Amino acid sequence: MSKDTKRTIPAFIDLAAQRQRMGDRIGRALLDVLESDQYILGPQVAEVERRLAVFCGAKHCISCANGTDALLLALMAENVGPGDAVFVPAFTFVATAEVPVLSGATPVFVDVRRDTFNMDTDSLEGAIGAAKARGLTPRCIIAVDLYGQPADYARIHDIAAAHGLLVIADAAQSFGAALSGKKVGTLAAYTGTSFYPSKPLGAYGDGGALFTDDDAKAKLLLSLRNHGKGPSQTETEEIGLNSRLDSFQAAVLLEKLGLFPAEIVARQAAAQRYNAALAAVAKVPELMAGTTSVWAQYTIITDRRDAVANACRAAGVPTAIHYTSPLHQLAPYRDYPTASGGLPNAEWLVDRVISLPMHGYLSHEAQDLVIDTVLGALGTVRKNIAAE
Template structure:
């Protein structure tokens, strides 16, 4: 068995599978020349909305812009509190702070790594005591599994909050037979190349059932345009998805379900083959995951990571430094008693290689190395 370093995510394998189709699709864009909001963008939006089972998809330039555009459209600003996990990628809280509002950090659950409804309930009075107006929850579907939207909804209803599903990592997953995109009041996703549905650059999308909200998002996407982009009726951004990226994504959509099935097969093989001392991630009842990451918990994490690295097995730590511990976010409120689960996870998580093209022999090599590393 080779000891050559493995890729953490093998994008080249997908490229080999789809290469000619993607090159032809890009070639068609080069021919028609509608690089901004070309026909592929509209076609992709229609396909994504149908896939998610939502009335409207508004594509945009990144998952971060998608979050930002939603908060702008909802009028989030100074004095507003937006509840979100600290155990997430920076973009989730960054957009709140950029708009002058206050992220309020909530702990997560150890079983699904997602926002803990009990911790959220405890955080709402903290925001009020700080003189903030509770406005929204950003529930992140971490590592590809939806958050517990059924448990979050009554809290949102009781406090007049709306739920933004940050589904950057979970597009393609479902909860109670509803697909991501249809969960929460509004949902956003990312097409960053490493995401389960990734393009060849930056990209993102927003999902909503609401016609008026769709219209506001269309306006914000192009500098707050009114009848055209030279009539500006509100503040906006340059938030469009490139036609070229839409063309790439349309091709990737043709194999997306097959890739999700392959990711689940890889996850099943990991769960069956990991040493008993490692906590394999669970998919909770009523949910499916697209396995953006396969993240395990273990006590001697750093030593295991080093031993795997020495055998050419790359791993990642998502997230070593939760947001509430980082300088730009330290001044924002957090749930009373701190975020003990988040802090503990930061010490114990390790993400193993995960992609749809991880074949059985390669995965056996990874599993054997994990067994050796844990036993050492």
């Protein structure tokens, strides 16, 4: 039985409720892998790649070991390296900035918007100028779909086209979302996602995938993720990585894909309910026109974050802060360039964001406890909750 139904206190992400929903199927699927003796790149891996591509409408899905490698493999496939500038938001998980450094390139930090939390395209122009002023060659933009909402790809593509840049989508948090009717996986030349267990579509270990419509790049990525080997596995054609998905994780993903559409709907309903109840006391997340979110996180902005965090702790309601520092202020990243104009929004957000429990199995009772606790902390009593 999930925590929700037992005590009404929600889990931050309820993997136990999800496992219960899958029943015996998940154990059987794992046992099938065990008995197959094909633990890495087994038939489940090919099948999950096929189904993920169909799910999002991308031509190719290339699975890999984690979401960080997915981004790194895209940079490797494009020969991004020393002297190249890669534009990344300053307010995201550190992996987004890690990969340009690992490929020998220079991350250049771009500010984000306060309403969507995603890359600010005016700041992107300022970052391109700052990169050129440093003598770097602008090569690509890694746009992050933070908390589950796609970035403003229409505007990002315009800027990319004007400057001859490649766009990579960091969709670690947004697989399953859409923009103007197109699913995440089809919004950029390459899309990387993560199957870390707490992601909206999570495995029971590390995993990731890349999506592309480019046949030649897909073939190259298949080689790069497997030590640069060619199709026969004997010849070595590229300098690659060990970044293969294991068959156990693929089996888990195949089971979870069956639940995923309903979970997305449940997350969206929960977000709407939070929005309706909390908009009067905090800045609630906004979606751009034409986007859907998979609500990897439900994150509010408040000047009284400590009061919310303390009240939630006292009530047993888990919260999290994503992220406590903008990337350009983290010690290893301090010397990399930033957009001209600075990164004021990223610096502002890190002091004010707080994420509340969010998953596809959040009961109304559990959600009401969260809402009442936040309203209590911010000095308002809930009057009118959205219709159930």
